[in-house]
Amino acid sequence: MSEALKVLTANDLAGGQVVFLSEAGWSDRYADAVIFDDAAAADAALEAARAATLTLADPYLIDVAAVDGLPVPTSYRERIRALGPTIHPDMGPQADGGVLVHALQQARGAARSSGRLGLIRRK
Amino acid sequence: MFHYDAIDTAMVADRNAEFRDQVQRRLSGDLTEDQFKPLRLMNGLYLQLHSYMLRVAIPYGALTSAKMRALAHVARRWDKGYGHFTTRQNVQFHWIRLSDTPDVLDYLATAELHAIQTSGNCIRNTTSDPFAGAAAEEVDDPRVWSEVIRQWSTFHPEFTYLPRKFKIAVTASPQDRTAARAHDIGLVLRRNRDGRLGFEVIVGGGMGRTPYIGSTIREHLPAEHLLSYLTAILRVYNRFGRRDNLYKARIKILVASLGAAEFASQVDAEWDAMDRPRLDLPDIELARIRASFGLVPFRTMPPRSERFEAARSDPAFARFARNNVVPHKIPGYGIVQVSLKGIGEVPGDCSADQMEVLADLAERHGHGEIRVTHEQNLVLPHVPLDEVPALHAGLAAAGLATPNINLVSDMIACPGLDYCALANARAIPVAQAISRTFADPARAERIGELKIKISGCINACGHHHVGHIGILGVDKKGEEFYQLTLGGSGAEDAAIGHVLGPALGADKVADAIDKLVEAYLAIRQPDERFLDTYRRTGVGPFKAAVYPDAHQA
Ligand code: HEM
Numbered sequence: 227m228s229e230a231l232k233v234l235t236a237n238d239l240a241g242g243q244v245v246f247l248s249e250a251g252w253s254d255r256y257a258d259a260v261i262f263d264d265a266a267a268a269d270a271a272l273e274a275a276r277a278a279t280l281t282l283a284d285p286y287l288i289d290v291a292a293v294d295g296l297p298v299p300t301s302y303r304e305r306i307r308a309l310g311p312t313i314h315p316d317m318g319p320q321a322d323g324g325v326l327v328h329a330l331q332q333a334r335g336a337a338r339s340s341g342r343l344g345l346i347r348r349k
Numbered sequence: 350m351f352h353y354d355a356i357d358t359a360m361v362a363d364r365n366a367e368f369r370d371q372v373q374r375r376l377s378g379d380l381t382e383d384q385f386k387p388l389r390l391m392n393g394l395y396l397q398l399h400s401y402m403l404r405v406a407i408p409y410g411a412l413t414s415a416k417m418r419a420l421a422h423v424a425r426r427w428d429k430g431y432g433h434f435t436t437r438q439n440v441q442f443h444w445i446r447l448s449d450t451p452d453v454l455d456y457l458a459t460a461e462l463h464a465i466q467t468s469g470n471c472i473r474n475t476t477s478d479p480f481a482g483a484a485a486e487e488v489d490d491p492r493v494w495s496e497v498i499r500q501w502s503t504f505h506p507e508f509t510y511l512p513r514k515f516k517i518a519v520t521a522s523p524q525d526r527t528a529a530r531a532h533d534i535g536l537v538l539r540r541n542r543d544g545r546l547g548f549e550v551i552v553g554g555g556m557g558r559t560p561y562i563g564s565t566i567r568e569h570l571p572a573e574h575l576l577s578y579l580t581a582i583l584r585v586y587n588r589f590g591r592r593d594n595l596y597k598a599r600i601k602i603l604v605a606s607l608g609a610a611e612f613a614s615q616v617d618a619e620w621d622a623m624d625r626p627r628l629d630l631p632d633i634e635l636a637r638i639r640a641s642f643g644l645v646p647f648r649t650m651p652p653r654s655e656r657f658e659a660a661r662s663d664p665a666f667a668r669f670a671r672n673n674v675v676p677h678k679i680p681g682y683g684i685v686q687v688s689l690k691g692i693g694e695v696p697g698d699c700s701a702d703q704m705e706v707l708a709d710l711a712e713r714h715g716h717g718e719i720r721v722t723h724e725q726n727l728v729l730p731h732v733p734l735d736e737v738p739a740l741h742a743g744l745a746a747a748g749l750a751t752p753n754i755n756l757v758s759d760m761i762a763c764p765g766l767d768y769c770a771l772a773n774a775r776a777i778p779v780a781q782a783i784s785r786t787f788a789d790p791a792r793a794e795r796i797g798e799l800k801i802k803i804s805g806c807i808n809a810c811g812h813h814h815v816g817h818i819g820i821l822g823v824d825k826k827g828e829e830f831y832q833l834t835l836g837g838s839g840a841e842d843a844a845i846g847h848v849l850g851p852a853l854g855a856d857k858v859a860d861a862i863d864k865l866v867e868a869y870l871a872i873r874q875p876d877e878r879f880l881d882t883y884r885r886t887g888v889g890p891f892k893a894a895v896y897p898d899a900h901q902a
Pocket residue numbers: 395397402434435436437441513514516555556557558599762763764768769770771808809810811812
């Protein structure tokens with residue numbers, strides 16, 4: 227059985243760029259995101275983000291699946307949001323490359339968990 | 350070219366100062382997001398998937414070299430070096446920071462540009478004919494009437510909080526290059542038998558989830574009554590348009606539910622009761638607006654240019670001349686269309702460098718004028734035929750000489766899921782795949798006129814309903830799928846397309862288009878466009894080509 231994994235995301239208010247909640251505050255990199263496997267903790271973090279109206283716009287939780295041990299957003303919309311426009315691989319966070327960016331780029335359709343998360347940074 | 354007067358300049362400056370203050374108050378916490386969002390939208394600033402997007406108005410699609418250079422500067426300084434021209438003749442910058450927006454708007458104002466009426470439930474930027482002032486068949490300059498509407502509608506207190514956004518198109522040529530019948534109001538200017546100018550008034554067209562071709566409610570409205578009659582339409586809409594349901598709020602739903610005849614009689618009742626002379630534009634004001642466009646200093650030249658004809662010995666130029674250059678009303682001039690649909694490129698995108706090249710070329714060869722088309726291309730409306738070869742060389746050097754206007758690779762595509770927060774599926778990669786499939790220019794020419802239009806969701810910003818072939822992105826259980834429609838048209842023979850069959854996976858679309866085209870080539874009669882063949886034969890041969898295994902229904 228796969229567990230329900232979540233990541234908290236928003237847009238930065240002043241800049242508009244996509245941000246994710248990380249251990250060290252809000253990060254532009256999906257790779258930094260905290261992976262929640264506890265629904266209550268995820269909801270509490272969302273509440274806190276909603277209160278941070280001076281820095282964030284539209285915070286919400288996204289579903290993540292553990293694909294080959296890596297946390298991949300289940301919806302292709304959220305993967306594109308985490309990467310940047312697919313037509314411009316040089317734009318947005320995807321430009322940095324890395325294992326996780328590659329995993330998101332490879333995922334197709336509705337990603338489903340293929341086992342437990344191999345990595346880390348859970349709450 | 351129309352120029353601002355002191356009132357226009359002050360109005361834009363006031364608006365920018367007001368928005369600067371609003372942005373400040375949002376960033377300091379004095380405004381909540383809920384309070385701020387409608388204000389931001391009234392200034393053309395959307396929050397998209399990866400960033401804010403600023404939509405800049407290009408009233409009736411008319412740019413000068415100076416304005417194009419200003420757009421290039423915005424693209425380079427505050428964006429990632431490009432802009433996207435849209436089907437509403439606007440330009441969108443996809444990577445703008447909220448905190449930079451006041452500076453961007455102040456800078457744009459120095460070039461007489463702004464983002465007013467590009468968003469919100471107001472009367473939006475008026476669409477007009479990109480060939481205005483150049484087309485041989487036009488009965489008057491539609492930009493003059495578009496500017497009349499612009500001055501009347503900007504910040505009109507009665508029509509700033511309509512049930513929904515409201516789009517008007519004005520054309521003065523029999524050949525419709527504005528999709529007038531797909532607008533909330535389409536205005537087609539004609540002369541009647543007595544030679545008097547009047548508008549055919551078409552209401553209730555639109556795309557979105559319930560597409561309609563507009564209905565004509567008046568065959569010939571005397572031109573001088575335009576503003577009072579528009580006021581009457583807007584009043585009926587403002588009163589009875591549905592504010593309770595976002596999806597039923599457009600005027601098309603009101604016209605369809607009342608019936609065009611009943612809607613027309615309510616407009617007439619309103620119109621008859623109003624104090625028309627107070628609302629109609631005085632002749633003297635019309636003359637002032639007309640004069641403020643100035644005159645293009647056309648030269649007297651022979652209708653045939655030897656230099657232009659000699660250049661046809663270069664096959665690339667000959668192809669460009671056949672597909673991208675059309676006759677001008679003045680002998681010896683041509684209207685040159687610049688395709689923003691390079692093979693495999695993003696439809697409508699233009700880099701800052703290309704914008705500057707266009708600005709220079711327009712200055713050198715085209716009286717400094719550039720137009721934006723609702724098909725996401727650009728036009729240099731006034732080019733002496735003698736200078737088209739030099740212009741072509743300049744365009745080619747900047748990757749802007751693709752000879753495909755109105756051909757299969759000249760597609761419309763909305764930003765789709767690569768940028769848009771509302772999207773179900775991507776649109777641009779589909780366009781790119783189709784474009785590559787039809788990269789051979791000789792084959793594209795053999796196929797002839799074919800309008801493919803792609804939207805990433807049912808809002809239909811990519812006009813898919815009126816594509817000869819329409820492509821709509823849908824989400825099917827978490828996968829991107831695409832539904833094809835056939836037989837639509839946004840031109841004077843406007844029609845809504847019909848769904849061909851079950852939606853196809855992303856990797857199947859370009860191949861399906863190829864099969865549709867092959868089916869057409871096999872059965873077309875002389876001089877038939879794809880659309881004509883479809884209209885003659887119906888869906889049968891096309892369905893069989895894409896869904897060979899389907900049982901006959
Ligand atoms: C990327 C940001 C965009 C957003 C959020 C957006 C949003 C929308 C929405 C919500 C509608 C449906 C409105 C309704 O039916 O009442 C719509 C329709 C439309 N939009 Fe967009 N759009 C965007 C970009 C564009 C672009 C790039 C174009 C031009 C290529 C465009 C042109 C249109 C047109 C022509 C319609 C349909 C005509 C109509 O019924 O008014 N939009 N848009």
